[in-house]
Amino acid sequence: MNEEMKLLSQLSVGESGSVKCVTAGSAMHRRLLDIGLIPGTEVVCLGVSPLGDPRTYLVRGKMIAIRARDAVSVVIRG
Amino acid sequence: MGRSRESEISKDGGRVTSSCGECGIVVALAGNPNVGKSTLFNSLTGMRVHTGNWAGKTVEVESASCGYGITFVDIPGTYSLLSRSDEEKIARDYIVFGGADVTVVVCDACALAHNLGLTLQIIETGTPTVVAVNMMDEAKRMGVHVELDKLSEALGVPVVGTVAHKRATLSALVDAVTSHKQSNGTCIRYPEAIEEAISPLCRLLMRYEKNERRARFLALRLIDSDEELKKSIIDYLDVDDRGACEISDATDAATGYLFERGITAFGYTDAIVCAIVDTADKISASVSEGADKVYKRTRRIDRIFTGRLLAYPAMLLLLTVVLFITLSLASYPSAWLSAFFSFTEARLGQLFTYLSAPEWVHGLFLEGIWRTLGQVVAVMLPPMVIFFPLFSLLEDSGYLPRVAYNLDRPFCACGACGKQALTMCMGLGCNAVGIVGCRIIDSPRERKLAVLTNSLMPCNGRFPMLVTLITVFYLFWFDGGGSWLVALTLSFLIVLSVGATLLVTYLLSRTLLRGERSAFTIEQPPYRRPRFLSTIFHSLTDKCASVLWRAVVVALPMGALIWIMAAIKPDGVSILAHVSDFLEPVGQFFGMDGAILLAFMLGIPANEIVIPILIVIYSSASSIGAEVSTSYIRTLFLENGWTSVTAICTAVFALFHWPCSTSLITVYKETKSFGYTVLAFLIPTGVGLSLCAIIAAVSRIFI
Numbered sequence: 215m216n217e218e219m220k221l222l223s224q225l226s227v228g229e230s231g232s233v234k235c236v237t238a239g240s241a242m243h244r245r246l247l248d249i250g251l252i253p254g255t256e257v258v259c260l261g262v263s264p265l266g267d268p269r270t271y272l273v274r275g276k277m278i279a280i281r282a283r284d285a286v287s288v289v290i291r292g
Numbered sequence: 293m294g295r296s297r298e299s300e301i302s303k304d305g306g307r308v309t310s311s312c313g314e315c316g317i318v319v320a321l322a323g324n325p326n327v328g329k330s331t332l333f334n335s336l337t338g339m340r341v342h343t344g345n346w347a348g349k350t351v352e353v354e355s356a357s358c359g360y361g362i363t364f365v366d367i368p369g370t371y372s373l374l375s376r377s378d379e380e381k382i383a384r385d386y387i388v389f390g391g392a393d394v395t396v397v398v399c400d401a402c403a404l405a406h407n408l409g410l411t412l413q414i415i416e417t418g419t420p421t422v423v424a425v426n427m428m429d430e431a432k433r434m435g436v437h438v439e440l441d442k443l444s445e446a447l448g449v450p451v452v453g454t455v456a457h458k459r460a461t462l463s464a465l466v467d468a469v470t471s472h473k474q475s476n477g478t479c480i481r482y483p484e485a486i487e488e489a490i491s492p493l494c495r496l497l498m499r500y501e502k503n504e505r506r507a508r509f510l511a512l513r514l515i516d517s518d519e520e521l522k523k524s525i526i527d528y529l530d531v532d533d534r535g536a537c538e539i540s541d542a543t544d545a546a547t548g549y550l551f552e553r554g555i556t557a558f559g560y561t562d563a564i565v566c567a568i569v570d571t572a573d574k575i576s577a578s579v580s581e582g583a584d585k586v587y588k589r590t591r592r593i594d595r596i597f598t599g600r601l602l603a604y605p606a607m608l609l610l611l612t613v614v615l616f617i618t619l620s621l622a623s624y625p626s627a628w629l630s631a632f633f634s635f636t637e638a639r640l641g642q643l644f645t646y647l648s649a650p651e652w653v654h655g656l657f658l659e660g661i662w663r664t665l666g667q668v669v670a671v672m673l674p675p676m677v678i679f680f681p682l683f684s685l686l687e688d689s690g691y692l693p694r695v696a697y698n699l700d701r702p703f704c705a706c707g708a709c710g711k712q713a714l715t716m717c718m719g720l721g722c723n724a725v726g727i728v729g730c731r732i733i734d735s736p737r738e739r740k741l742a743v744l745t746n747s748l749m750p751c752n753g754r755f756p757m758l759v760t761l762i763t764v765f766y767l768f769w770f771d772g773g774g775s776w777l778v779a780l781t782l783s784f785l786i787v788l789s790v791g792a793t794l795l796v797t798y799l800l801s802r803t804l805l806r807g808e809r810s811a812f813t814i815e816q817p818p819y820r821r822p823r824f825l826s827t828i829f830h831s832l833t834d835k836c837a838s839v840l841w842r843a844v845v846v847a848l849p850m851g852a853l854i855w856i857m858a859a860i861k862p863d864g865v866s867i868l869a870h871v872s873d874f875l876e877p878v879g880q881f882f883g884m885d886g887a888i889l890l891a892f893m894l895g896i897p898a899n900e901i902v903i904p905i906l907i908v909i910y911s912s913a914s915s916i917g918a919e920v921s922t923s924y925i926r927t928l929f930l931e932n933g934w935t936s937v938t939a940i941c942t943a944v945f946a947l948f949h950w951p952c953s954t955s956l957i958t959v960y961k962e963t964k965s966f967g968y969t970v971l972a973f974l975i976p977t978g979v980g981l982s983l984c985a986i987i988a989a990v991s992r993i994f995i
Contacts, residue, residue, distance in 0.1 A: 242811040243562075244372075244374065244561070244565070244811075245811040245813060246813075247562065247565040247566070247569070248371045248372045248374075248409070248565065248569075249371070249406070249813060250405070250406060250409075250569055250573075252565065252566045252569045252570065253566065254570075255569075255573075260587070260591055260594075261591065261594060261595075261598060262600075263598060263603075263697055263698055263700065263701065264598065264599065264600045264601075264603040264604060264698055265698070265701040265702070266701065267700070267701045267704070268697065268700055268701075268710075268814075270594075270598070270697070270816055272584075272587055274405040274406055274573065275402070275403055275405055275406070275583040275584045275586065275587070276403050276405075276406050276815065277587050277590065277591075277815070277816040277817075277818075278813050278814070278815055278816065279697050279700070279813060279814045279815075279816060280813050281700070281704065281812060283809075284811070284812070284813075
């Protein structure tokens with residue numbers, strides 16, 4: 215299997231991928247699922263804040279900013 | 293047409309009754325944050341709830357009748373009924389237990405995929421539902437197309453396209469609401485194992501709950517391990533103890549069944565959310581197109597506002613421009629208002645003379661109360677009626693979440709979050725408004741951080757004072773400075789306030805308010821052209837009334853008190869002078885003097901009167917005088933021993949001193965804690981006094 219696995223926080227600007235799973239602890243976990251980061255969803259990294267954190271992602275047509283510390287818990291298939 | 297009232301929603305729900313006593317139908321207005329729900333609510337009921345183009349604004353449950361015999365209840369925006377934060381719990385409890393006749397789910401036409409999740413959950417609760425696809429005009433402008441009929445078919449409920457300011461769409465919505473009484477709608481299919489697990493529990497619940505959909509929904513929720521919700525459900529169903537036991541056993545059986553099939557409690561919620569989001573996605577893909585292009589234009593603009601090089605300069609530039617416009621335009625209406633008050637004072641004076649009123653009546657009412665009122669209104673009102681519309685335009689255009697986004701990192705490093713930056717912006721207009729606005733912060737700990745530090749940002753009421761002090765300072769040094777220089781210095785002082793806020797937030801989050809970081813995401817809505825006239829109009833009518841009222845309520849007694857303290861002269865020296873002499877050593881220590889301290893103390897109801905009171909003390913006047921020129925002020929201050937150090941310390945103290953009384957009351961109302969209110973008083977005071985002491989000490993050493 216030649217799947218490239220990345221973390222959401224590792225997506226560079228303009229790169230996209232599809233969500234494989236979310237590994238966060240409970241509070242953040244629900245929030246990430248609620249905004250649509252369920253397995254199979256396409257995500258695009260749109261940009262990064264001037265100070266490097268958070269990054270803006272396109273999730274199901276909405277632009278949402280997520281901190282790196284939380285984005286590390288979303289596993290992306292490249 | 294509309295009447296407004298707040299409704300307290302208690303933990304276990306509670307039916308909202310119509311304000312005029314009729315038993316009209318009750319309609320709950322639900323939806324994700326930022327879908328224009330409040331604007332729709334306002335349009336339907338004629339009420340004015342302050343709205344803005346960023347998520348999380350509506351935080352109270354407001355209800356009002358609209359004259360159709362319907363009472364609308366505006367529920368806080370929520371992403372899901374499987375909730376976390378307090379606001380979302382309020383929304384969930386009302387939707388499930390509140391007993392509304394119909395629930396209207398408001399969706400954003402441009403973001404259907406996201407909004408349908410909540411819609412499906414609400415339909416699942418079994419309450420009669422109508423879907424309002426809002427902001428259809430925005431959608432059209434952005435090239436997004438939604439097929440309402442197809443959506444209605446897919447969801448199994450009526451769907452109406454709405455535009456908040458188009459009457460016809462509102463009537464269509466009201467028609468749909470009044471004619472819709474059934475509660476069928478599409479069911480979400482969950483994985484096989486879950487469907488099988490809930491089946492027996494569902495049958496058991498149907499003994500108590502006739503509505504099959506609602507029973508299914510309750511069964512699904514009972515398996516979630518939320519104890520609070522379980523208890524609410526048991527209460528709602530009104531079962532006896534034996535019944536409660538039965539339900540408890542059945543729930544355990546269902547949970548066990550799932551566990552055997554490899555679905556843990558955690559995995560259960562995951563599976564539920566995935567099924568909901570997936571269904572929402574499929575439906576939205578089949579009825580709408582173009583939504584995924586909306587972001588392109590916004591991202592182009594964001595290259596400036598969130599780009600690495602341009603974001604911060606753009607923010608600072610916008611800030612300076614807004615301040616410049618506010619300060620330079622405000623002087624005209626200020627002058628007119630002053631003239632009006634002087635004119636009226638003269639006429640009233642003639643009336644009093646005609647009635648042979650005694651001297652003190654003349655003094656107390658005209659020189660004391662009326663003049664103070666005039667000062668407050670003439671100085672407070674003009675900057676506010678310029679600042680708030682400008683701010684609302686920025687809000688409406690969608691820029692403000694970018695501020696939170698750009699500033700999240702430093703705030704996160706201080707233990708808070710980027711949304712605090714938004715509350716600080718609101719605090720620039722009025723600290724009390726900023727403190728209420730802290731409700732947009734989900735985490736209670738971070739909310740307290742924002743509330744306690746809000747008064748470190750100078751509000752509009754302090755701008756005139758700061759401008760006077762800055763102008764006087766430059767007069768000392770350079771014989772004047774252009775209004776650009778003053779605006780720039782004011783911006784510098786604001787940046788100083790931001791720095792102080794970050795520092796204090798950091799210290800607080802290491803000491804008194806230690807705790808976990810919150811689950812933080814922030815939506816970046818698409819930029820839109822602000823609706824100029826509507827925003828400005830609403831901003832004026834929202835703010836003017838409350839500001840005027842506050843001015844009146846505060847100025848009247850304070851004016852009387854000041855006159856009494858100034859006019860009554862035991863031993864030929866006024867009370868004001870006595871007290872200010874008493875405070876002199878303390879004042880000197882902090883680089884100011886007794887009179888300045890006294891002026892700040894008496895100015896606690898409204899910062900606008902601090903300088904006028906100071907002038908009264910210095911000139912030994914028996915009352916607040918009319919508007920004076922800056923050169924007069926400069927001369928007066930110099931005569932009373934001012935140096936540029938005094939100007940600096942007073943300016944710093946003006947930035948960092950106790951919050952005004954309205955803000956303190958607001959802190960108490962928001963935190964419901966006397967301790968936090970005392971903290972809110974002490975923190976800015978402490979910062980101010982420390983800085984002033986340092987500056988004074990340094991100046992004594994070197995000068």
